[in-house]
Amino acid sequence: MRLTTKIVTVVTVAVAALALTGLATAKDKAPSGRELYKEYCKPCHTADSPNGEYTPMTLIQDQWTEFFTKNYERTHKNVVDPKHDNAKVLELITPDMLKKIQKFAVDHAADSEHPMTCG
Ligand code: HEC
Structure with a gap:
């Protein structure tokens, strides 16, 4: 894997993880x-x-x-x-x-x- 590809992959995964956490939190907060x-x-x-x-x-x-x-x-x-x-x-x-x-x-x-x- 080229370095830029690696970076892009890491960033994408991190963003996806953050988005998921955000969704879960929003759901917990809204009764x-x-x-x-x-x-x-x-x-x-x-x-x-x-x-x-x-x-x-x-x-x-x-x-x-x-x-x-x-x-x-x-x-x-x-x-x-x-x-x-x-x-x-x-x-x-x-x-x-x-x-x-x-x-x-x-x-x-x-x-x-x-x-x-x-x-
Ligand atoms: C702090 C107390 C309190 C809360 C909180 C409350 N009510 Fe009431 N409710 C009353 C009182 C007092 C009456 C009037 C009773 C009467 O006039 O005999 C009433 C009346 C009613 C009635 C009858 C209305 C009618 O046309 O006679 C309904 C249905 C009702 N409430 C549903 C709800 C719903 C749904 C909620 C939540 C959104 C709620 N109440 C929150 C105290 C409360």
């Missing part, structure tokens, strides 16, 4: 809809909660869509979350997080192919 639901919804909506028990399979898909598009803001605007330093729920959960949570709820609603609690 799934299920993890978000568990962390940001479930604590207030367990079986014995005065706020009502809600897991994805509590509602059907249309009800979840209606909840997220019409009722979420209204029903949670004055709610603060003791699990997260009493932050306001509407400020704590970003629009991106909410999108993932909505997808998880709809994908596992009572009338979905894979109804699920969030475990």
